[in-house]
Amino acid sequence: MRRLVPLVAAAFVLALAPAAGATTETTSSGAVTAKFSYTKRSDLRYTGLHLTILRSGATAFDGPTPPSCTDPDCGFWPGGLGNTPSVVVGDLDGDGEPEVVVALYSGGAHCCTIAEIYSYAAATGTYSNVEMNFGSGGYKLKDLNGDRKPEFTGTDFRFDEAFTAHAASTQPVQIFAFRGGRLVDVTRSFPSLVRKDAAYQLKLYKKERRHSDFDVRGILASYVADEYLLRRSKTANKVLSKALHRGELNRPKGTGFSAGRSYVKRLKKLLKKYGYSG
Numbered sequence: 495m496r497r498l499v500p501l502v503a504a505a506f507v508l509a510l511a512p513a514a515g516a517t518t519e520t521t522s523s524g525a526v527t528a529k530f531s532y533t534k535r536s537d538l539r540y541t542g543l544h545l546t547i548l549r550s551g552a553t554a555f556d557g558p559t560p561p562s563c564t565d566p567d568c569g570f571w572p573g574g575l576g577n578t579p580s581v582v583v584g585d586l587d588g589d590g591e592p593e594v595v596v597a598l599y600s601g602g603a604h605c606c607t608i609a610e611i612y613s614y615a616a617a618t619g620t621y622s623n624v625e626m627n628f629g630s631g632g633y634k635l636k637d638l639n640g641d642r643k644p645e646f647t648g649t650d651f652r653f654d655e656a657f658t659a660h661a662a663s664t665q666p667v668q669i670f671a672f673r674g675g676r677l678v679d680v681t682r683s684f685p686s687l688v689r690k691d692a693a694y695q696l697k698l699y700k701k702e703r704r705h706s707d708f709d710v711r712g713i714l715a716s717y718v719a720d721e722y723l724l725r726r727s728k729t730a731n732k733v734l735s736k737a738l739h740r741g742e743l744n745r746p747k748g749t750g751f752s753a754g755r756s757y758v759k760r761l762k763k764l765l766k767k768y769g770y771s772g
Contacts, residue, residue: 517576523583523592525550526614530559530581530596532572540571545581547594547612547621555621559596559610573597573607573632582635586611586672588643593672594621595635607632609646613675626677629654631665638669638684645680646670647687652768653715657761658751663712664698666719667691679769685724692720696733703742710742711751715761722770734758 518531529546543563547555563570572580574597582595594612607628612621629651637644649665657663669684670677681688695717702708714737721730737743744753752760765771 517572519572519574519579519581521579521581521583523585526583526592526594528581528583528594528596530572532576534576539567539569541567543568543570543572543598545594545596545610545612549614554614554619555612560598560608560625561610561623569601570608571599571601573599575599584635584644585642586613586644587674588641597633605630606651607648609633611672611677613672622675624672624676626670627651629665630660638687643671645684646672646677650719650768652764653712653719656712656764657715657757658709658712658749662709664695664716666695666716666723682723688720688723692717692724695720699733703737703740707746709746709749709751710737711753711757714743718761719765719768719770722765727771734761 516531516533518529520527520529522528527548529548530544531546532540532543534540543559545555545557545559546553558564558568560570574580580597583592584595585591586593586595591614593614596610596612598608598610600606600608607630609626609628611624611626613624615622626646628646628648631649631651633646633648635644635646638647647667647669650668651665653665654660654663667681667687668679669681669687671680672678695713699710699713699717702713703710714734718730718734721727738754738758743757751757762771
């Protein structure tokens with residue numbers, strides 16, 4: 495699946511420090527300014543990922559990001575890789591208080607984009623942190639319904655490698671809103687986007703099923719998840735049944751993933767567990 499990156503919510507400045515490879519990204523909204531700094535080494539690794547948050551010029555947060563990353567060389571990269579912004583400041587929940595979002599990437603062949611969300615705690619005068627792993631699909635931060643509260647649009651990476659290998663896996667669309675200091679799954683509130691994703695997954699499945707050596711179980715799982723979320727389980731079950739009778743749920747053999755009727759049973763079990771059905 496495509497890897498998405500967050501959008502800029504306010505004025506953004508990218509500054510190269512005197513030391514080679516040292517970078518500071520600065521962005522502001524209202525009285526809140528975030529400075530995200532890091533150093534790119536010659537071996538293409540990044541060190542010293544650090545976030546400073548200022549409120550009316552006074553420091554309210556100053557530390558490594560992610561917060562658990564006490565080692566300067568902890569393996570994370572800035573989500574924008576120094577080419578696009580990795581830090582955003584904006585009001586995520588409509589309470590008039592801007593939050594700070596830092597996008598990080600863990601590196602590796604197909605993993606993982608992480609959002610570090612910092613919200614102001616008036617009681618302590620500092621910022622608390624919520625972390626969300628968006629997997630290999632990444633996310634986009636955008637107001638989807640015009641209420642001036644942006645949503646995080648990504649994919650449900652729990653489906654990655656759940657039914658087939660990563661290269662043949664897709665994930666259904668998943669949308670989160672930041673409410674009450676946490677991320678809440680609001681995917682059902684955007685049926686048009688779910689329908690769009692279902693159409694994409696179905697088209698991809700019909701294309702790939704023509705190739706006898708391609709494992710379509712991952713694509714089918716994402717399509718069925720979308721349809722169940724739209725309460726169109728009968729439509730999805732018909733597609734599943736036809737795929738079962740054509741033998742498409744048995745290929746390729748020897749992959750170690752559930753096949754045939756066992757695949758259908760496991761898929762429906764996970765759909766219920768993950769809240770797509772029931």
